[in-house]
Amino acid sequence: MRGRRNEETARAGDRGGASVLLLAVGLVVLLVGLFGAATGVARTARQQARVAADFAALAGAGISLRGEEIACRRAAELAVANGAQVVGCALDGLDLQVTVEVTIAPLPGLHRKAAATSRAGPVRG
Numbered sequence: 001m002r003g004r005r006n007e008e009t010a011r012a013g014d015r016g017g018a019s020v021l022l023l024a025v026g027l028v029v030l031l032v033g034l035f036g037a038a039t040g041v042a043r044t045a046r047q048q049a050r051v052a053a054d055f056a057a058l059a060g061a062g063i064s065l066r067g068e069e070i071a072c073r074r075a076a077e078l079a080v081a082n083g084a085q086v087v088g089c090a091l092d093g094l095d096l097q098v099t100v101e102v103t104i105a106p107l108p109g110l111h112r113k114a115a116a117t118s119r120a121g122p123v124r125g
Helices: 002-013 017-062 068-081
Strands: 085-092 095-107 110-120
Touching (some): 017 068, 017 110, 068 095
Antiparallel strands (some): 095 110
């Protein structure tokens, strides 16, 4: 009889242990998921910045004969249409180089910027 009582006391001390373990595993899964989502958002923003820079440079280079101001204005219009902001624009001959930024929020309250630069102009060769 004495052995049975010690066994019951030992089991009573373990009550709730599985709940704590399950909570810890759930927290780890949640953190891994948040990290994965933040990484995905950052990669998407980087790609969005590249696309916006490419389109902006192509649009501006198409009218580069009208001058830098007009070409850069057209590039900025296309960058904004693609969710980016032009932070640099320069015309060198007929080559237009455009740098854009995309602001992202991978997690609430956390803001980051993804930037990309693209050049467009006539083919030489």
